[in-house]
Amino acid sequence: EAQVTQNPRYLITVTGKKLTVTCSQNMNHEYMSWYRQDPGLGLRQIYYSMNVEVTDKGDVPEGYKVSRKEKRNFPLILESPSPNQTSLYFCASSLFGGGDSDTQYFGPGTRLTVL
Amino acid sequence: AQKVTQAQTEISVVEKEDVTLDCVYETRDTTYYLFWYKQPPSGELVFLIRRNSFDEQNEISGRYSWNFQKSTSSFNFTITASQVVDSAVYFCALSEARDDMRFGAGTRLTVKP
Numbered sequence: 608e609a610q611v612t613q614n615p616r617y618l619i620t621v622t623g624k625k626l627t628v629t630c631s632q633n634m635n636h637e638y639m640s641w642y643r644q645d646p647g648l649g650l651r652q653i654y655y656s657m658n659v660e661v662t663d664k665g666d667v668p669e670g671y672k673v674s675r676k677e678k679r680n681f682p683l684i685l686e687s688p689s690p691n692q693t694s695l696y697f698c699a700s701s702l703f704g705g706g707d708s709d710t711q712y713f714g715p716g717t718r719l720t721v722l
Numbered sequence: 723a724q725k726v727t728q729a730q731t732e733i734s735v736v737e738k739e740d741v742t743l744d745c746v747y748e749t750r751d752t753t754y755y756l757f758w759y760k761q762p763p764s765g766e767l768v769f770l771i772r773r774n775s776f777d778e779q780n781e782i783s784g785r786y787s788w789n790f791q792k793s794t795s796s797f798n799f800t801i802t803a804s805q806v807v808d809s810a811v812y813f814c815a816l817s818e819a820r821d822d823m824r825f826g827a828g829t830r831l832t833v834k835p
Contacts, residue, residue, distance in 0.1 A: 640823070642823075650767075650828075652824070665823065666823075699767075710769055713768075713769070
């Protein structure tokens, strides 16, 4: 089954404790990205990656890091989480970054709370 | 800078009514992509459509249709004969050639039986 998986689905942590949210896709997609969703602010792109070893900043990259060492994985790293990073996070992938016939698949979301 | 405006925060209709969700965008690029996503109450994000800036042809998929007009910088989404299962938050989004993506604030659609 084609899918994007994220782990963990729910996480409560404390300020400053490094964490990683994993994202994996099994569709051999080149393009992957991370978003955060906050009430009243909608969805905002954090980072995206066009291919292995190619990443770029989205709308709100501050406080986050990503890596793309393998095509299937695109982890989101919070080196020193702060309460303003409490949010719902989505990972997504698509075959390429553009084109009318290219469907984007989203992971189920990770709800992160930073105390 | 690119920007997406969904002026309708919430819409409520009765089942079988047609409803149009508005999306207005701003961009300086000539090459860009427009998207619609659906987020039902369960929380997952469902991709509905992607359109590139060179194709203004309207799209119809079952009860869903999209009207792209570059002259008014709009990419509106119409649901015909709405159903309760259409209740969700709908997001319009814009991506310029360099591939970062900007979402609108979303429109919450409630379809009442």
